[in-house]
Amino acid sequence: MNADIYIGIDMGSTGLKAVAFEAGNGATLGTAGDALPHQRLSGGGCELAAEAIRDALFQALRSVTQQLGPRVAQVRALACTGHGAGLYAMDAHGKLLRGAAVASTDQRAAGRARALAQSHGAALFNEVGCQPWSGQPTMVLAELLAQGAVARGDIRHLVFAKDYLSYLLTGELASDASDASTAGLLSLATGDWSSLAFEAAGLSGLGAALPSLVPSGTVIGRLLPGAAIECGLPAGLPVAAGAIDLLASLVAVGAPQRGQAVAVLGTWCVNAVVAPVREPLPAVGAVVHFGVADQRLYLENTPSSMANVAWLARTMQFPSAAAVVECAMTVPLGAAGLRFAPFINGGGAPPNASAGFIGLAGHHDCAHMARAVVDAVAWLHAQHLSRLASFGLGAPGRVAALGGGARDARLVQLIASFLGHPVDRCGDDETGARGAALYAALSQGAGLDALPAACTPVEPARGDDAQAHAQFRAEFAELIDRLAPAFAHLAGASAP
Structure with a gap:
């Protein structure tokens, strides 16, 4: 007897994927x-046309559905996930304003975010769990309004990436707490x-454009007849609320059941x-109220991980990010003394951090530049993970690595070596889609074990290599700290 099938759709910062999973064994179909x-x-x-989103979806x-063939009849539900923040502002007709979404890596509101952080940063962190940053919906929208790029009166709905996908499929507007809170729009105290x-x-009154919040794993609508025909999926297929x-x-x-910290090597x-x-709030990068009263999602992050690698691939004309790592x-x-500040899309600590090579000399070539970028990306993840651990957050020594970068075991081993303990590599690059499909399964009464994912432990370097990694990490941390005045100077010089 064939098992049920669930579909997860994941719209990340760089691409969109749909994946069908088989219940029970979690196999990708x-x-x-x-x-x-x-x-x-x-x-x-950084923007994305509405037409491009719809076409990709x-x-x-x-x-x-073509790959599933006759088994498409066994699809029981689907759900969407996606990158957080950015701006998905819609008009009265359900169309994205100016026909485009704004990505969470957009930097146009960087100056506005810095100014608001100085005046309201502490109060906002206590209220919503994060300080202002350039990719927040409120920051992006305030900037576009100030530029005259959008008109306040045209705004009817404010949603997030995954919610927009669900709207295209069902015509229904809803969101969940994880997206709302990660974007810094939800009160940690009340969950509203x-x-x-x-x-x-400066956007008083626009909160009325926000959708209703429902628990992840709740059916929010059914596949529209036209969408079902266009996709080749069963008519009336349940569509569940996902999460960020x-x-x-x-x-x-x-990971939540094991208390395991996770590094996502994505954009x-x-x-x-x-x-x-925790009360008082630990001084981490962000605290997210994802809908469970007695738990929070604690984050340390910057907008730049594999984005640094992708930038180098694009700039130096490597065929792919994987080729950069190779x-x-x-x-x-x-990298023979070459270092790279891994903040190609900005960073939070030090404040105003930006990217750049340090120590570049005539004997360095593209391989040294690639190695400097890769070393820096792994170092940054290790720094963030250690900071979470310093607050007693997560089971000691238990970390998993996910995302596109985790497909290469050498990158995961680099992080493990900087941390000094094994890291589980969940090299399935579809973990976001798998999670979305799991929410779809939960909406139909399945359990959390419905779509199991395989993870493999990766051991750190040992002996002299372990010492070399520890020394590199400490010296690089000192270097980045010493660059703080330079970052501040550059930010001031580029301010309008």
């Missing part, structure tokens, strides 16, 4: 997707929308752990 054609704009803008689903988040940004891609990935690998440098509520591994740790 079909997968499809591609990169999303983001448009880079002057001033640090329906093309991926059509391909998956925060008026302070909008008032501080980070939480979906944690759930997919069972963003994301490091997180689910743990009990080239990097031809050079030993330390």
Whole structure:
């Protein structure tokens, strides 16, 4: 007897994928997707056309249903996940304003976010669990309004990436706490929308455009007839509420049940752990209320992890990010003295951090540059994970690595060597989609073990190599700290 099938859709910072999973063994039965054609704009803008989102969504689903063949009749539900924050502002007709979404890596509101952090940062952290940052919906929207790029009167709905996908499939608007809280829009104390988040940004009254919040794993609608025909899926298929891609990935690998911290080697440098509520709030990067009263998602992150590698691949014309890593591994740790500040899309600590090579000399070549970038990315994840651990967050010595970068065991071993303990490599790059599919399964009465994911432990370097990694990590941390005045100087010089 064939098992039930659940589909998860994951819209990340760079691409969109749809994956079909078989209940019971968690096997992948079909997968499809591609990169999303983001448009880079002057001033640090990064946008994605509504048409591109829709095309990517329906093309991926059509391909998956074709791969399933007759078994498409066994698909029981689907759910969506996606990157957090950015701006998905819709008009009265359900269309994205200006026909585009704004990515969470958009930098146009960086100056506005810095100014608000100085005036309201502490109050906002206590209220919503994070300080202002450039990719927040409130910061992006305030900036676009100030530029005259959008009109306040045209805004009817504010949603998130995964919610927009669900709307395209069902015509229903809903969200969940994990997306709302990660974007800094939810009161940690009440679990409701925060008026302070909008008032501080100069957007009083726009909170009314926010959708209703429902628990992840709740059916929010059914596949529209036209969408069902276009995708080749059963008519009336239940569509469940998902969660932000980070939480979906944690759930997919069972990290919350084990108290395991997770490093997500994606576009963003994301490091997180689910743990009990702490009072007072620990001074981590962000605290997320994801809908469970006695637990929070604690984060340390910056907008730049594999984005640094992707930038180098694009700039130096490597065929892929994987090719950058391959080239990097031809050079030993330390890249013959070359270092790279891994903040190509900005960073939070030190404040105003930006990217750049330090120590570049005539004897360095593209392999040294690749190695410097890869070393820095792994170092940054290790720093964030150690900071979470310093607050007693997560089971000691238990870390998992997910995301596109985790497909290469050498990157995971680099993180393990910087940490000095094994790291579980969940090399399935579809953990976000798997988590979304698991929420779909939960909506139909399945358990958390419905779609198991395999993880393999990766051991750190030993002996002299272990000492070399520890020394590199300490010296690099000192270097980045000493660059703080330079980062501040550059930020001041570039301010309008």
